[in-house]
Amino acid sequence: MQNATLKPRRRFLTNAAGSGLAAFAGLAGAQSFDFKPNQRYPDPSVLILDPSFAKYRIYSSTVEQLGSGMRWAEGPVYFPEGGYLLCSDIPNNRLMKYDEKTGKFTVHKHNANYANGNTRDRQGRLVTCEHSVTRRVVRTEKNGRMTxxxxxxxxxxxxxxxxxVVRSDDTVWFTDPTFGINGEWEGSRATPEQATTNVYRIAKDGKLSAVITDLVNPNGLAFSPDEKKLYVVEWKGTPNRSIWSYDVAADGASVSNKTKLIDADGPGALDGFRVDRDGNFWCGWGFSGAFAPEPTDVGGGMKAHLPLGKSEDMDGVKVFNREGKPIGFIRLPERCANLEFGGPKRNRLYMASSHSLYALYVEAHGAV
Incomplete structure (x- = not known):
């Protein structure tokens, strides 16, 4: 493996006006990256960690940057009826929209109550986690009203x-960590009222139940293709971030048999993820920010606690098979927080990554 092929293909701009993408989308004042797509096939950013991943890589497909100028991109959700994708820009308190037909990347909604995760229910309605201030889960009806x-x-x-996520029985499942009330960056600081950070289930009749109460800051979640398993990221896992697997009861109302399926195994950080039809996990990945416990002399009479890893080595999407074995990696110039399968064939992987939205066509399809 040649290190030269792994260097992020980017040039950091301190002024968003220098980016055509950011200026076009009206995103002045936010940081942006001038992304240079790779001209060679196959894209060296798509790494085969195990031969089993080769069938999911398209030889003549490369990573594309679709839009930039966000401050922390999250929660992508695809709407096949309209051919567009929405994603959250949490610190800027807005939802963004990418239109596949026109290629435009624009503000979809201002004052989005610090929206984080989004999904689409079985009736095609937007379901959103309002991450701070309002601290609620809402549904946008077809007439635009909020429920x-x-x-x-x-x-x-x-x-x-x-x-x-929304299950095929129309129940809504969501995670409830404390990120949105821990400070002022993703909303407003507040004191948690819940004793634990839970995973909840909203039944069809609206009844709310806590189905998992022993995870520290649960984050991304998804069901297996047959919906017999629920997978949840534990953000504050010990010693590393992890994905836990649970068996879903026959009536779909509870889970059991907690099993660790994937361990980040070091300074790598799991975030949001999606499951494809074969049961593989496509995981947002990046550096956790862990630093050495002892300071190192960095010159100028200063000592600093240096990071235990390099973001440029970890930013992207890590792919695991259904047994939890790493099989592939998509290297990105920014940390990926969450992702979504979209496009008419559900084989376009959208990656919400820090300041930008990226996409890559793959030979995999989203499970739902």
Whole structure:
């Protein structure tokens, strides 16, 4: 493996006006990257960690940057009826829209209550985790009105709803860590009212139940293709971030048999993820920010606690098979927080990554 092929293909710009993408989308004042797509096939950014991943790589497909100028991109969700994708720009408190037909990347909604995770229900309606201030899960009806699905549990406010999925039985499942109320960057600081950080289920009749209560800051979640398994990222896992697997009860109302399936195994950080039809995990990946416990002399009479890894070595999407074995990696110039399969054939992988939205066509299809 030649290190030269692994260097991020980017040039950091301090002024968003220098990026045509950012200026076009009206994103002045936000940081942006001038991305240079690779001209060679296959794209050296798509790494085969195990031969089993080769069938999912398209030889003549390369990573594309579709838009930039965000501050922390999250929660991509695809709408096949309209041929567009929405994603959250949490610190800027807005939802962004990428239109596949026109290629335009624009603001879809201002004052989005610090929206984080988004999904589409079986009726084609947007379901959103409002991450801070309102701290609730809402559904946008076809007429544009908002329906509050959950904002409290046992008489106390939710923490900061993070990611959400809808099962085929129309139940809504979401995670509720504290990220959105830990500071002022992704909303407003507040004291958690819940004693634990839970995974919740909203039944068809609207009843809210806590199905998992022993994870520290649960994050991304998804079901297996047959919906017999629920997978959840534990952001504050010990010692590393992990994906836990649960068996879903026959009635779909509870889970059991907690099993660690994937361990980040070091400074790598799991975030949001999607499962394809073969049961593989396509995981947002990046550096956790871990630093050495002892300081190192960095010159100028200063000592610093140096990071235990390099972001440029870890930013991207890591792919695991259904047994939890790493099989592939898509290297990106920015950390990927979450992703979504979209396009008419559900084989276009959209990657919400820090300041930008990227895409790559693959020989895999989203499970739902």
């Amino acid at each position: 509050v699905l959950a904002d409290s549990y046992e008489g106390k406010r939710l923490n900061a709803p993070n990611d959400v």
